[in-house]
Amino acid sequence: MRWSFALSVSLLPLAAAAADLDTLKTAGRCEKFSVKDCGALADLATAGARGVDVATAALGDESPEVRTLARRFLTLAELPDAAGRAAAVEKALDGIPEANQGEALMALGDLGQPSAEARLVQVLASDKSTDRNRIYAAAGLAGFKGDAARAALEGALETGVPRLQETAAVTLGRYLPASAPKLVARAIAEMTPAPVRLAIARALVHAKDPHAPAVLGLLLAIPIGPIRAAAAEGLGALDV
Numbered sequence: 724m725r726w727s728f729a730l731s732v733s734l735l736p737l738a739a740a741a742a743d744l745d746t747l748k749t750a751g752r753c754e755k756f757s758v759k760d761c762g763a764l765a766d767l768a769t770a771g772a773r774g775v776d777v778a779t780a781a782l783g784d785e786s787p788e789v790r791t792l793a794r795r796f797l798t799l800a801e802l803p804d805a806a807g808r809a810a811a812v813e814k815a816l817d818g819i820p821e822a823n824q825g826e827a828l829m830a831l832g833d834l835g836q837p838s839a840e841a842r843l844v845q846v847l848a849s850d851k852s853t854d855r856n857r858i859y860a861a862a863g864l865a866g867f868k869g870d871a872a873r874a875a876l877e878g879a880l881e882t883g884v885p886r887l888q889e890t891a892a893v894t895l896g897r898y899l900p901a902s903a904p905k906l907v908a909r910a911i912a913e914m915t916p917a918p919v920r921l922a923i924a925r926a927l928v929h930a931k932d933p934h935a936p937a938v939l940g941l942l943l944a945i946p947i948g949p950i951r952a953a954a955a956e957g958l959g960a961l962d963v
Contacts, residue, residue: 743767743770743773743774743777744777744781744789746763746766746767747763747767747777747778747781747789747792747793747796748789748792749763750763750764750767750792750796751788751792756795756799757799757801758799758801758802759801764796764799767796768799768801768802774796775797775802775807775808775811776811778793778796778797779793779797779811779812779814779815780815781793782794782797782812782815782816782819782823782826782827782830783815783818783819783820783823783827784823785823787826790823790825790826790827791826793826793830794826794827794829794830794833797811797812797830797834798830798833798834805834805835805836806836806838808834809830809831809834809836809838809839810836810838812827812830812831812834813831813838813839813842815827816828816831816842821852821853821856822853822855824856824859825855825856825859828843828846828856828859828860828863829859829862829863831843831863832860832862832863832864832865832866832867833863833866835866835867839863839867840864840867840869840871840872841871843860843863843864843867843872843875844860844864844871844872844875846859846860847860847861847864847875847876847878847879848875848878854884854886854887857879857884857887858884858886858887858890861875861876861879861887861890861891861894862890862894864876864894865894865897873895876891876894876895877891877895877905879891880892880895880905880906880909881909885916885918885919886918888909888916888919888922889918889919889921889922890922892906892909892919892922892923892926893922893925893926895926896923896925896926896927896928897926904934906923906926906927907927907934907935907938909923910923910924910927910938910941910942917945917947917950920942920945920947920950921947921949921950921953924939924942924950924953924954924957925953925956925957927939927957928956928957928960928961935957935961936958936961939954939957939958939961940954940958942954943955943958
């Protein structure tokens with residue numbers, strides 16, 4: 724009996740964690756993903772540190788849907804201590820297989836804590852990072868305005884990975900307009916892939932650069948429908 728009792732007690736934390744993970748999954752079925760409107764999220768929020776621990780662990784789950792739910796919960800503005808949540812995510816990131824790190828990287832970006840910029844820059848700038856994770860890091864840097872973020876994103880424009888170049892172009896154009904000269908140079912470079920030109924055409928609408936109208940005019944001459952359409956829309960938005 725004593726052995727049976729001890730075993731049942733040792734399983735209690737596992738049972739509680741499983742119940743909390745089920746609660747997180749239930750939250751995915753809520754019509755509104757907010758603590759106020761979703762009972763399952765309210766239960767996790769009330770659990771405090773335990774709820775955060777369960778969500779950070781779920782960032783490495785094999786299910787993409789669970790990882791997404793974990794990120795959405797951890798980045799809720801309704802929760803207290805964003806700095807503490809960001810620290811928990813960064814700590815959890817070290818134990819997540821590379822193939823599953825994307826949502827954790829996005830969570831760091833969404834939480835927007837200054838300490839996260841260096842980690843996202845490290846992932847983006849490293850040739851040892853997977854292309855997938857570099858793309859997530861580039862998107863995660865959207866909320867950061869520092870020189871390190873800008874330099875890493877500008878460097879990503881020069882890689883040979885079109886999806887990474889696209890993400891970097893969009894992030895720079897919308898959130899770091901001082902990088903417009905780099906976008907202009909990449910837009911007119913002969914070897915720039917069409918998807919990257921398309922992303923830059925859209926990004927230049929947001930960039931504050933006197934050369935943007937001229938570059939968009941050049942892109943109008945490219946015989947690729949989506950690029951020409953984006954350039955025309957951009958010129959219309961710039962009212963030139």
